[in-house]
Amino acid sequence: MKNCEIRDINLWESGKRKIDWVEANMPLLRGIKADFEKSKPFSGLKIALSVHLEAKTAYLCKVLAAGGAEMYITGSNPLSTQDDVAAALAHEGLSVFAWYDATDEEYKRHISKVIEVAPNIIIDDGGDLVTLIHTEYTHLLDGVIGGCEETTTGIVRLLAMNREGKLKFPMALVNDADCKHLFDNRYGTGQSVWDGINRTTNLIVAGKNAVVAGYGWCGKGVAMRAKGLGASVIVTEIDPIKAMEAVMDGFKVMPMNEAAKIGDFFITVTGCSGVITEADFNVMKDGAICCNAGHFDCEVDVAGLKKIATEEKLARNNIQGYKMSNGRWIYVIAEGRLVNLAAGDGHPAEIMDMSFAIQALSAQYILENKDKLKGQKDKVIKVPDEVDTEVARRQLGYWNVNIDKLTSEQEKYLNSWES
Secondary structure, three states: OOOOOOHHHHHHHHHHHHHHHHHHHOOOOOOOHHHHHHHHHOOOEEEEEEEOOOHHHHHHHHHHOOOEEEEEOEEEOOOOHHHHHHHHHHOOOOOOEEEOOHHHHHHHHHHHHHOOOOOOOOEEEHHHHHHHHHOOOOOHHHHOEEEEEEEHHHHHHHHHHOOOOOOOOOOHHHHOHHHHHHHHHHHHHHHHHHHHHHHHHHOOOOOOOOEEOOOOOHEEEEEHHHHHHHOOOEEEOOOOOHHHHHHHHHOOOHHHHOOOOOOEEEEEEEOOOOOOOOOHHOOOOOOOOEEEOOOOOEEHHHHHHHHHHOEEEEEEOEEEEEEEEOOOOEEHHHHHHHHHHHHOOOOOHHHHHHHHHHHHHHHHHHHHHHHHHHHOOOOOHHHHHHHHHHHHHHHHHHHHOOOOOOOHHHHHHHHOOOO
């Protein structure tokens, strides 16, 4: 075993079973792995990866390692790391620095470990690795060819850095790829959020009010699945166009402080902070359940809730109860961290197969086009259409789905202004 920081290497067999299961259900990555084993595109390079460390991510790491990469792996959330999966990767000789329920200090040490190796490619989920190397390890910036960002929150941080001219290497915006956000964010988040809520609470959803904060692609998925489970769905939004979409999709739209009075389940999916605050807690009904499906644990103001609570208890595994001064109890799942990963197994394997196929092929694109990209002033890179199309083409093939092709006459018609 290489230099690692994990809980217990003896857990590796359980982790291997999880990885083997997702591998069997991730045909896109299996195909890419076979390609990488032949071409070895990352031979001699170090890849630093910070993504939620569970089985699907582990298989992505194995695919990149099959491409010749020397992998340095950590998690992107203290409560989403699965110790047996980390052990399985370490058992196979990959360098892993992560464990479940890491303290802030431990989490920082672990992400520092994968930066200290002087990586050539960074694969990030939320922007912690990119932020760290730009603030505390600036002497290593020149060695970075580029990287990929998995999620909306990380892209927000990258765009801010790019606007200020602070981003020093190209980063592919994986989340913006069609084969990522149209499927991962909508269908993956929609299913996995309610998987996490249902397995953790063991309560009925049908007939209750589900408040979904944010109506981007993730919010759309959460709302759609809540409706399918029989809930009455309320959407809160700051964007008038997205609010219109929610109305025309059949959902009620109102400000959070109004929704707080009638909601039974609250799910934040905004990528912003302070979405559910003290003013909202003060009007919630007894037994209201709050959780977060955005990247960071700042959407539900758990710290503010602790301050106004008169009593606190562990109501059920991964559910903390807070008693208000008038006797009402409000519950928070997974400390306000990502409910689908901190209280579940994350997105289905088939969904992450598409997202991680985009990751792997985007990393290859960054490498193959490093000279061209290095000279660009704009350091945020759109995932090329050909990568999106290749993933979609492969996926349809695995589904045994055939589609039509344009005839030469149709191509001429679509490309002519005279027709």
